[in-house]
Amino acid sequence: MEEYKAAGVEAYGAIVDVTKEEEVKKFVADVKEKFGPITILFNNAGIIKRIPMIEMTKAQWDQVISVDLTGPFLCSKAVLPQMIERKAGKIINACSMMSELGRETVSAYAAAKGGLKMLTKNICSEYGQYNIQCNAIGPGYIATPQTAPLRKKQPDGSMHPFDRFIRSKTPAQRWGETDDLKGLAVFLASPASDFINGQVVYIDGGILAYIGQDPSQLDESKFRDEGTSEDVVVNDK
Numbered sequence: 726m727e728e729y730k731a732a733g734v735e736a737y738g739a740i741v742d743v744t745k746e747e748e749v750k751k752f753v754a755d756v757k758e759k760f761g762p763i764t765i766l767f768n769n770a771g772i773i774k775r776i777p778m779i780e781m782t783k784a785q786w787d788q789v790i791s792v793d794l795t796g797p798f799l800c801s802k803a804v805l806p807q808m809i810e811r812k813a814g815k816i817i818n819a820c821s822m823m824s825e826l827g828r829e830t831v832s833a834y835a836a837a838k839g840g841l842k843m844l845t846k847n848i849c850s851e852y853g854q855y856n857i858q859c860n861a862i863g864p865g866y867i868a869t870p871q872t873a874p875l876r877k878k879q880p881d882g883s884m885h886p887f888d889r890f891i892r893s894k895t896p897a898q899r900w901g902e903t904d905d906l907k908g909l910a911v912f913l914a915s916p917a918s919d920f921i922n923g924q925v926v927y928i929d930g931g932i933l934a935y936i937g938q939d940p941s942q943l944d945e946s947k948f949r950d951e952g953t954s955e956d957v958v959v960n961d962k
C-alpha cells in the first residue's frame with residue numbers, strides 16, 4: 726500500500742478470503758463506499774497443490790477448487806451488479822496454461838483453471854449485453870524469485886533439467902518476465918478491448934502452439950519399439 730501511495734496512487738487494501746462470500750461482499754461494499762462503483766475486477770488469487778491425484782485428499786481438492794474457481798465466481802458475483810447498473814465493466818481472470826493442458830500432480834489446479842476458462846466465457850455470455858467484458862490471461866512459465874532455483878546451473882555446470890525442459894518447449898527459448906504480462910492486463914482493462922469478450926490470451930512464448938524439441942530428455946526405454954527408419958532425420962522441426 727505504501728508503494729502505491731509513494732507513487733501518488735490512491736489505494737486501499739484489506740485481507741479478504743476469496744472463498745468466504747460474506748468477506749468478499751463486505752470488501753466490495755467498502756470499496757464502493759470509498760471510491761464509487763467498481764469498474765475493473767482482476768481475479769488474481771490462486772493456489773496450486775502438486776500432489777498425485779490418487780494421493781490427494783478431498784479436503785485438498787476442495788481447497789484448490791475453492792480458491793481458484795469459487796473465488797472468481799464469488800468476487801465476480803459481488804461486483805457484477807454494480808457493473809450491470811453502470812452498463813460497463815471489465816473482469817479479468819488469471820487462467821493458466823493448465824486451462825488447456827494437463828500435467829502430472831496438478832489435477833485440481835488444471836480442473837479449476839479449465840473451469841475458470843469456462844466461467845470467463847459464461848460471464849461474457851450472460852452479461853455481455855450490459856457492456857461487460859470478461860477475459861482471461863493465461864501466463865506460461867514466468868521467471869520470478871519463486872522459480873529462480875529452477876534456472877540455477879547444476880554443480881557440474883550443466884543446465885537445470887527443468888530449465889532445459891521449459892526452453893525446449895518454448896519457441897522463444899526463454900522464460901517469461903513479469904513485464905511480459907503487463908501490456909495485456911492494461912489492454913484488457915481499457916476501452917481498447919471493448920469488443921473482445923470471453924477470450925483467454927496465453928502469454929507463454931508460444932508453448933501451447935509448439936510440440937517442443939530436445940527429446941533426449943525422455944526415457945526411451947518406456948516407448949514402444951516402432952522399428953528403425955531407413956531415413957536419417959537430423960532435425961524434424
Ligand SMILES: NC(=O)c1ccc[n+]([C@@H]2O[C@H](COP(=O)([O-])OP(=O)(O)OC[C@H]3O[C@@H](n4cnc5c(N)ncnc54)[C@H](O)[C@@H]3O)[C@@H](O)[C@H]2O)c1
Binds near residue numbers: 741770821
Ligand atoms: N506464477 C506463474 O507462473 C503463474 C502461471 C499461471 C497462472 N498463474 C496464476 O496467476 C495468479 C497469481 O499467481 P502468482 O504466481 O502471483 O502467485 P502468488 O502465490 O505469488 O500469489 C497468489 C496470491 O493469492 C493469494 N491467495 C491465496 N489464497 C487466497 C484466498 N483464499 N483469498 C485471497 N487471496 C488468496 C495469496 O495470498 C497470494 O497473494 C494465480 O491465480 C496463479 O494460479 C501464475
